[in-house]
Amino acid sequence: MEDGFGWNTGQIRQATILPEAQVFTINGPDDWAFLCRRFPLDLPMSNVPNWTMATGYPHKWVIPDYVQVAKHYDGVHLNIQGYLATAGRVVVTDGNRAGILAGWDPGQTYWLTDVVELGEPVTWRNHSQTQEEKDWRPLKMH
Template structure:
């Protein structure tokens, strides 16, 4: 199910290429800033997901809850209303499943994108370490996988920790990913129902209206 937080949209296939371009541009800006102000600890970026690439994100429905994201959204704004849209998956998508830190590390190893400058400050605040940080190049991942899904076990065991890659010279961190969330890298394998349902938060629970 898609928890709709913005006006309805349909991501296009070029959005991940744009995400990669913006990520590399951001990395250069942070590198230039640290070169000019070496003592500065400018806050950078936290996410290791394609959050700015207009990538559709869904969670499953469970036990009368329209979308698990209603209960387990990171950095929730605390809003009392949400519109939830059912989605339909076409054919058999190629899913990358993240259930352990090693599975996240394997993804980064296979599709590495260096981000040591833009993640330097924020990931130091979390891990206490300055590392040669890498995240997945999601545009490259999309060539082999349609969505990537983070299971609950993967969330609990992987989020926010420094994970060394195989050469012990590079590291990665999983950040900004909700439990059970699926990032749909290929918008053509998923169809969104145009009729949303409204959910309201009352008396410490979500109810469908």
């Protein structure tokens, strides 16, 4: 985990995606702009002062309205190419609005509907003596 908090245990579950799942993949800035344009959720300027300060973009900000996205797609996936090309950059969606892809990890998928079936959780533990070393193994079942 990038920028982890020193955790020594974690849980994973097997995820089975139903075959009929419709997933929108973000391959780059054009795909992020598409989501922001087609399903816009305008953000109040009071919520995004850091984006304005960090980028210098002086106009309005928009993100996808995921309630609306969920009516068309079961999930939104950010592939590694899309992350590298889009994360943290101003993506102009029209003449006076832009979106910024923030808070996503490369390869992450946000599921918006119930098309994912989760298996039983398996707890893993880092058996290393230091945080720098990694020796993650599943805990034994009793």
